[in-house]
Amino acid sequence: MRPARAALALALLALTGAGCAEAPPHESAAIELGTGSWRFEPLEDGQEVELVRGAQGGWHMWISVRVRGLEGDALPLRLTMQPADESAPPSETEIRLRLDPADDEGWRKLVGYTGIVNEPSCLVGELMRVRVSTPMDDGTTMASERDVRVLGGAYPPEPCAE
Amino acid sequence: MTRLTRLRTSALFVSALCALAFAPERASACGGFFCDSSQPVNQQAERIIFAQEADGSVTAVIQIQYQGPSERFAWMLPVAGSPEISVSSDAAFARLQGASNPVYRLNTRVEGSCGGNPASDRGGSAGGADAGAFGDDAGSMEPPVSVVDRGFVGPYDYIVISIDPEAPDVVEVGLEWLRDNGYDVPTMGADVLRPYLESGMNLLAFRLVKGNDAGSIRPVRLSFGPGLPSIPLRPTAIATQPDMGILVWVLGPSRAVPANYRDLELNEALINWLNPGSTYDAVVTRAANEANGQGFVTEMAGPAAPLADVIWSDAEATEWASIRADDWTGREGQLLFAVARFAQLDGVREVLQTHVTPPDGVPEDAFYDCVSCYLDGTEADLPGLEPTALLDAMQADVIDPMAETRALFLESPTMTRLYTTMSADEMTVDPIFDFNDTLGDYSNVHVADRIIECSPSIRRFEAPWRVELEGGETVRGLGNTWPFDASGEMPANARIRRVGTSGEGEVIEDNTAAIAEALTEHNASVPGAPTGGTAGACSASPGSSSAVGFGFALAFGLGVFALRRRRA
Numbered sequence: 001m002r003p004a005r006a007a008l009a010l011a012l013l014a015l016t017g018a019g020c021a022e023a024p025p026h027e028s029a030a031i032e033l034g035t036g037s038w039r040f041e042p043l044e045d046g047q048e049v050e051l052v053r054g055a056q057g058g059w060h061m062w063i064s065v066r067v068r069g070l071e072g073d074a075l076p077l078r079l080t081m082q083p084a085d086e087s088a089p090p091s092e093t094e095i096r097l098r099l100d101p102a103d104d105e106g107w108r109k110l111v112g113y114t115g116i117v118n119e120p121s122c123l124v125g126e127l128m129r130v131r132v133s134t135p136m137d138d139g140t141t142m143a144s145e146r147d148v149r150v151l152g153g154a155y156p157p158e159p160c161a162e
Numbered sequence: 163m164t165r166l167t168r169l170r171t172s173a174l175f176v177s178a179l180c181a182l183a184f185a186p187e188r189a190s191a192c193g194g195f196f197c198d199s200s201q202p203v204n205q206q207a208e209r210i211i212f213a214q215e216a217d218g219s220v221t222a223v224i225q226i227q228y229q230g231p232s233e234r235f236a237w238m239l240p241v242a243g244s245p246e247i248s249v250s251s252d253a254a255f256a257r258l259q260g261a262s263n264p265v266y267r268l269n270t271r272v273e274g275s276c277g278g279n280p281a282s283d284r285g286g287s288a289g290g291a292d293a294g295a296f297g298d299d300a301g302s303m304e305p306p307v308s309v310v311d312r313g314f315v316g317p318y319d320y321i322v323i324s325i326d327p328e329a330p331d332v333v334e335v336g337l338e339w340l341r342d343n344g345y346d347v348p349t350m351g352a353d354v355l356r357p358y359l360e361s362g363m364n365l366l367a368f369r370l371v372k373g374n375d376a377g378s379i380r381p382v383r384l385s386f387g388p389g390l391p392s393i394p395l396r397p398t399a400i401a402t403q404p405d406m407g408i409l410v411w412v413l414g415p416s417r418a419v420p421a422n423y424r425d426l427e428l429n430e431a432l433i434n435w436l437n438p439g440s441t442y443d444a445v446v447t448r449a450a451n452e453a454n455g456q457g458f459v460t461e462m463a464g465p466a467a468p469l470a471d472v473i474w475s476d477a478e479a480t481e482w483a484s485i486r487a488d489d490w491t492g493r494e495g496q497l498l499f500a501v502a503r504f505a506q507l508d509g510v511r512e513v514l515q516t517h518v519t520p521p522d523g524v525p526e527d528a529f530y531d532c533v534s535c536y537l538d539g540t541e542a543d544l545p546g547l548e549p550t551a552l553l554d555a556m557q558a559d560v561i562d563p564m565a566e567t568r569a570l571f572l573e574s575p576t577m578t579r580l581y582t583t584m585s586a587d588e589m590t591v592d593p594i595f596d597f598n599d600t601l602g603d604y605s606n607v608h609v610a611d612r613i614i615e616c617s618p619s620i621r622r623f624e625a626p627w628r629v630e631l632e633g634g635e636t637v638r639g640l641g642n643t644w645p646f647d648a649s650g651e652m653p654a655n656a657r658i659r660r661v662g663t664s665g666e667g668e669v670i671e672d673n674t675a676a677i678a679e680a681l682t683e684h685n686a687s688v689p690g691a692p693t694g695g696t697a698g699a700c701s702a703s704p705g706s707s708s709a710v711g712f713g714f715a716l717a718f719g720l721g722v723f724a725l726r727r728r729r730a
Binding site: 037038039052053054055058059062091093095096097098099100101111112113114116117118119120154155 | 212214218219220222240242327357358360361362363386387388389390391392394421422423454455590591592594596660661662667668670671
């Protein structure tokens with residue numbers, strides 16, 4: 001990535017306040033966190049997101065990510081999930097996946113990643129902080145972060161024992 | 163030539179973990195994936211049946227492939243809670259696969275008359291080329307590990323352990339505990355299992371009960387709570403083979419779709435219809451690679467019930483019921499002959515080993531390989547053989563697994579067979595399957611017409627032909643050579659979609675126009691049948707004569723695709 005683009009991205013990061021890069025103008029580097037199993041659905045803070053239960057795979061949340069203005073076929077992404085009140089330590093996963101080809105708006109997507117949710121029972125109804133980030137060439141990190149409210153979904157976990 | 167590996171691992175999920183300890187070599191039976199072109203389905207594919215019942219609960223039947231010393235066998239799977247565990251049958255998988263394999267059927271007819279042997283001009287099969295159809299103690303348990311369940315099933319000793327997520331290293335704690343308790347699990351990267359175990363999932367591990375060899379390994383059947391069928395694929399990546407096949411049958415309320423993987427529609431022009439087995443797997447691999455290594459081909463979708471009888475037929479059930487109901491007292495020899503009719507099913511040998519003593523002087527292996535070879539069917543009595551015990555064991559270990567697999571298909575409205583190949587670097591997302599109430603059935607039988615364009619001046623094997631595919635595309639060629647293969651530039655996917663729980667999904671890559679363009683260019687390079695000739699009238703097809711305007715002698719194969727690569 002060119003330094004100018006990186007600088008612009010950093011400026012945008014600063015403007016968003018929470019270190020989240022909103023979708024910037026087309027030519028700018030951007031990363032955006034979303035959800036959806038088969039298509040990217042943007043996420044807003046406070047949005048409700050259902051847990052999905054894989055039969056033997058525990059509970060997860062559909063995580064989708066889209067990026068533009070970033071070079072590389074398989075970007076290194078770091079997915080972090082943590083109760084928004086930080087009552088539990090964050091769960092971090094390194095992802096390096098090849099993205100879909102760019103769409104008409106230049107977005108390249110990772111759709112339908114299974115973000116495993118630790119101890120889901122006590123998270124239902126609570127806010128979960130989900131963050132995805134990728135390192136930039138200049139050593140900085142570009143990230144997108146949302147606090148989403150967790151719903152039990154079609155097969156909710158047992159009620160929280162606490 | 164067959165080169166057996168010291169260990170061939172498989173079994174999705176974490177069975178692959180067992181291989182790592184032994185530095186596995188890649189299996190290379192029969193020179194590759196396939197033993198012959200008439201059985202071209204990937205013999206080394208991982209095979210799983212998922213059935214989602216009406217209440218959402220999921221049963222998984224998982225075939226385990228393993229070659230190696232039985233004492234080294236260990237197979238692990240992260241699970242939520244403690245599933246019900248039983249054994250299933252390789253025979254059920256074999257029958258199911260045979261009945262649902264993709265079939266590429268080429269109907270051949272001849273236009274005009276070729277020179278040479280008139281008999282060769284008849285329509286129908288042309289040698290083998292047209293036969294395109296294929297398929298036919300827990301001793302020293304210490305915190306933070308606790309035993310949730312343990313038991314014996316079939317040849318296995320299994321255990322489900324729970325590991326305190328607060329443990330310093332949940333993975334290493336769990337694996338170390340298993341090693342201490344006699345499970346030969348390998349050293350592995352902790353990150354492989356960490357996401358599962360830190361989320362509170364348990365670890366299920368199997369090993370073979372002493373006295374069973376690797377040949378006793380059978381599929382396992384796991385019954386889970388409600389959820390969507392999913393494959394915890396990421397741990398498999400540590401020891402998988404390149405382009406490992408993954409074959410999944412999903413049973414449920416409607417057609418299954420790979421919820422978070424891409425849906426691949428193959429470019430059928432790329433499949434060698436003259437010898438489908440020679441290229442099918444390569445085309446699927448190429449198609450999956452074009453989809454970033456994460457896509458499934460739907461090979462068949464339709465009513466599940468017809469396959470039930472394939473797995474365990476009414477006739478077999480009736481025959482077994484008759485045997486079971488009979489009084490075999492004093493006719494034990496005849497009973498063994500009756501049981502031998504089911505010798506092809508898993509577990510029969512083990513039942514016989516338990517209940518029948520070989521005659522004096524007969525080696526055990528030889529006897530159990532062919533009990534009927536060493537017994538007189540009219541023999542009245544066999545010392546020590548208790549008919550009821552033998553029949554009970556047969557019922558539990560041999561018959562029930564077949565009948566239970568059959569029941570899965572009877573109880574589910576729809577079966578969807580999906581296939582892909584994946585390499586380790588692509589196993590980064592666990593595939594999850596959901597159900598789409600909009601998509602219709604999909605036949606595993608693909609039919610195309612091959613028209614041989616004969617002319618008196620050429621013999622049939624020299625004649626050009628055209629194959630008209632179901633989708634309307636035409637592929638022209640000569641002889642027994644299919645003009646395309648998976649190493650070319652023609653896309654392997656006609657379309658790549660993402661599909662949700664309703665609707666047709668969203669096409670994210672449509673190659674149909676590019677494929678049509680490539681075919682047009684190629685077809686123009688293939689000469690038609692020459693007109694005239696020395697043997698009298700010629701009736702080359704209008705299609706062929708209009709397709710080309712230059713001499714037959716022009717080398718076929720000069721057709722060069724100008725198709726740009728669709729992706730880097």
